[in-house]
Amino acid sequence: MRIVRALREFRRFLGSDRRLSFALVLSVVAALSTVTVPVLLARLTNIIFSGAVSTRLPAGDTREQAVEQLRRSGQGDLANVVETTGAVPGAGIDWDRLWAAAAVALIAIALVTITRIGSGLLVNSAVQDAIRTIRERVERKIHRLPVSRLEGGRRGEVLNAMTVDVDNMSTVIGPLFVQLPVLVLTVVAVAVALILLSPFFALIAFATIPVTAALAFTVVRFARPHMQAQWRTTSSISAHIEDVYGAHDMIAAYDGHPQTSREFDELNRRLERAARSGQAWSGSITPVLTFCNALVFVIIAVLGALKMLDGAVTLGTLQAVVMYTQQLSAPMTELSSTLPTLQSGFISFGRVRTFLGADEESEPAVDDKPVAAHGRHTLPPTVTFERVHYSYADGSPVLRGIDLTLPAGRTTALVGATGSGKTTLTGLLQRFADPTAGRILIDGEDIAGMSRSKVRSMMAVVTQDPWLFSGTAGENVDYGRPTDGRAVDEAMVDSLLAGLPSGPETPVSGDSTLLSAGEKQLITVARALAADPDILILDEATSAADPRTELIIGRGLEALRNRTTTLIVTHRYSTLATADTIAVLADGRIIEHGSASELLAAGGEFARIYGRGPT
Numbered sequence: 001m002r003i004v005r006a007l008r009e010f011r012r013f014l015g016s017d018r019r020l021s022f023a024l025v026l027s028v029v030a031a032l033s034t035v036t037v038p039v040l041l042a043r044l045t046n047i048i049f050s051g052a053v054s055t056r057l058p059a060g061d062t063r064e065q066a067v068e069q070l071r072r073s074g075q076g077d078l079a080n081v082v083e084t085t086g087a088v089p090g091a092g093i094d095w096d097r098l099w100a101a102a103a104v105a106l107i108a109i110a111l112v113t114i115t116r117i118g119s120g121l122l123v124n125s126a127v128q129d130a131i132r133t134i135r136e137r138v139e140r141k142i143h144r145l146p147v148s149r150l151e152g153g154r155r156g157e158v159l160n161a162m163t164v165d166v167d168n169m170s171t172v173i174g175p176l177f178v179q180l181p182v183l184v185l186t187v188v189a190v191a192v193a194l195i196l197l198s199p200f201f202a203l204i205a206f207a208t209i210p211v212t213a214a215l216a217f218t219v220v221r222f223a224r225p226h227m228q229a230q231w232r233t234t235s236s237i238s239a240h241i242e243d244v245y246g247a248h249d250m251i252a253a254y255d256g257h258p259q260t261s262r263e264f265d266e267l268n269r270r271l272e273r274a275a276r277s278g279q280a281w282s283g284s285i286t287p288v289l290t291f292c293n294a295l296v297f298v299i300i301a302v303l304g305a306l307k308m309l310d311g312a313v314t315l316g317t318l319q320a321v322v323m324y325t326q327q328l329s330a331p332m333t334e335l336s337s338t339l340p341t342l343q344s345g346f347i348s349f350g351r352v353r354t355f356l357g358a359d360e361e362s363e364p365a366v367d368d369k370p371v372a373a374h375g376r377h378t379l380p381p382t383v384t385f386e387r388v389h390y391s392y393a394d395g396s397p398v399l400r401g402i403d404l405t406l407p408a409g410r411t412t413a414l415v416g417a418t419g420s421g422k423t424t425l426t427g428l429l430q431r432f433a434d435p436t437a438g439r440i441l442i443d444g445e446d447i448a449g450m451s452r453s454k455v456r457s458m459m460a461v462v463t464q465d466p467w468l469f470s471g472t473a474g475e476n477v478d479y480g481r482p483t484d485g486r487a488v489d490e491a492m493v494d495s496l497l498a499g500l501p502s503g504p505e506t507p508v509s510g511d512s513t514l515l516s517a518g519e520k521q522l523i524t525v526a527r528a529l530a531a532d533p534d535i536l537i538l539d540e541a542t543s544a545a546d547p548r549t550e551l552i553i554g555r556g557l558e559a560l561r562n563r564t565t566t567l568i569v570t571h572r573y574s575t576l577a578t579a580d581t582i583a584v585l586a587d588g589r590i591i592e593h594g595s596a597s598e599l600l601a602a603g604g605e606f607a608r609i610y611g612r613g614p615t
């Protein structure tokens with residue numbers, strides 16, 4: 001029952017595809033034609049054999065007289081054969097019947113070949129389409145997942161769902177929806193043909209079925225946990241490689257290679273153990289079944305020869321029985337050897353389905369209608385945080401009632417201890433998550449009622465972890481340019497890029513290993529400024545810049561002054577001193593708010609941290 005339910009779920013997951021149904025019809029025709037071939041060949045053999053025997057009998061005698069003669073001369077076995085083959089003494093081979101029978105057999109064999117090729121082509125095209133569609137679904141899902149789901153090692157999990165698991169589950173589509181039903185049909189058809197031909201031999205041939213079934217169930221049961229472990233560990237290895245590759249320099253600096261190698265070795269060994277145990281189970285099916293089939297084959301060959309001499313069967317019938325025995329054992333062996341593949345594919349299917357079923361971000365940006373190039377606000381917006389609370393999934397509150405206004409066209413700096421929630425606050429402003437309570441307003445409009453795309457289209461963000469793609473610095477900057485044709489202060493962008501080794505032509509690699517951290521920040525700041533945003537968020541954006549670079553960046557920001565509402569998250573006194581107002585975040589609230597000189601004079605938290613002079 002569980003298997004039937006799983007099959008239905010898989011079918012529903014893939015959706016209907018006429019090609020698979022058509023391939024199934026062709027395969028059924030192929031299977032039925034295959035089953036007729038032994039009978040047709042049996043006829044052919046009987047015509048040749050009875051013709052050959054008839055030449056050894058005196059022409060003119062009736063068959064009964066010839067049989068009588070043979071019995072009298074002590075050739076009882078031959079007499080039996082003559083009786084069962086229906087040979088006409090002296091007649092020789094009936095060539096007309098022979099050609100007719102050969103033509104029918106050839107047509108049946110050709111039909112098997114053509115329908116198999118057709119079915120294979122259809123399955124292949126349906127499977128390739130299915131893989132593409134599943135990949136698209138995985139890709140679309142990635143854009144709908146909450147940002148937290150794609151952080152850290154979970155990227156490896158996503159990568160796996162996107163590649164290995166999708167490929168693996170696709171390998172079962174053909175076997176499951178075409179081969180499997182055809183194999184079952186072939187077994188039933190061959191069984192019926194065998195029973196009709198000879199119940200005695202049918203019984204011997206069927207002896208393998210319970211053995212095969214028992215073996216298959218045992219293997220499936222014992223192999224499953226190993227296969228699940230194999231796919232789980234493959235995912236962990238992907239995640240591990242992703243982590244280690246991403247933090248390569250850091251690991252080298254801390255001489256962490258022995259530890260990461262140990263972790264990798266452990267995972268690798270676990271994968272090897274799981275794969276070996278799974279393979280040991282699945283690999284044992286075919287040899288054992290081959291042995292059972294060979295045994296049945298020998299029994300049928302010996303008993304068949306004896307029965308033929310007794311005149312109980314013709315040579316053609318014996319030949320057909322032997323062929324049917326093989327036709328019966330082949331699908332059984334195929335069925336059993338396909339089981340591990342099916343099982344492994346189903347495990348991957350489960351993982352892909354779980355991934356696709358994961359909770360999505362509410363109203364993901366990808367579903368938003370394209371945001372029309374809105375042009376610049378005549379005035380930059382005012383951003384207001386009203387009693388904003390926020391807790392991460394683990395429940396511990398990070399923000400406990402933030403009341404803060406970022407005045408239009410002004411720069412507000414947010415300071416606070418490590419882990420106080422500054423980045424969380426900027427994330428809420430970009431709608432990566434929504435406040436657990438309270439509101440964030442842009443020019444009086446609650447952003448919870450605005451699409452994520454619209455909110456983000458107003459902003460440019462620079463974080464301390466610059467995101468750059470392969471190309472040149474100039475191309476990276478162009479990525480942020482407005483699409484509504486408004487002019488950007490190119491001189492300001494150029495002056496920022498002039499700080500790079502080859503200016504805008506400076507090559508940038510995807511993993512950004514070619515540039516220093518300060519240079520990378522320079523490019524991301526230039527990109528943000530080139531976007532001429534309504535709201536600019538700089539989260540430790542100049543943390544890696546030297547004083548000279550910071551000065552260049554500062555000049556660039558100066559150019560945006562009054563045009564943009566800016567939120568700067570920083571620990572650096574030199575940066576926050578440039579802000580119009582400073583807000584101090586502690587215990588999830590804004591505890592102080594004012595200009596640097598006001599806060600220093602007030603003698604509170606800000607003065608305690610920065611009062612001894614610039615840091």
Ligand SMILES: Nc1ncnc2c1ncn2[C@@H]1O[C@H](COP(=O)(O)OP(=O)(O)OP(=O)(O)O)[C@@H](O)[C@H]1O
Nearest residue numbers: 148392393398416417418419420421422423424425
């Ligand atoms: N995805 C997350 N899930 C659970 N907790 C998180 C998550 N991200 C951050 N936190 C926690 O929320 C708190 C605030 O983090 P946040 O990154 O906002 O601090 P921050 O003030 O920006 O720190 P820093 O100055 O070090 O950048 C921290 O205690 C952090 O551990």
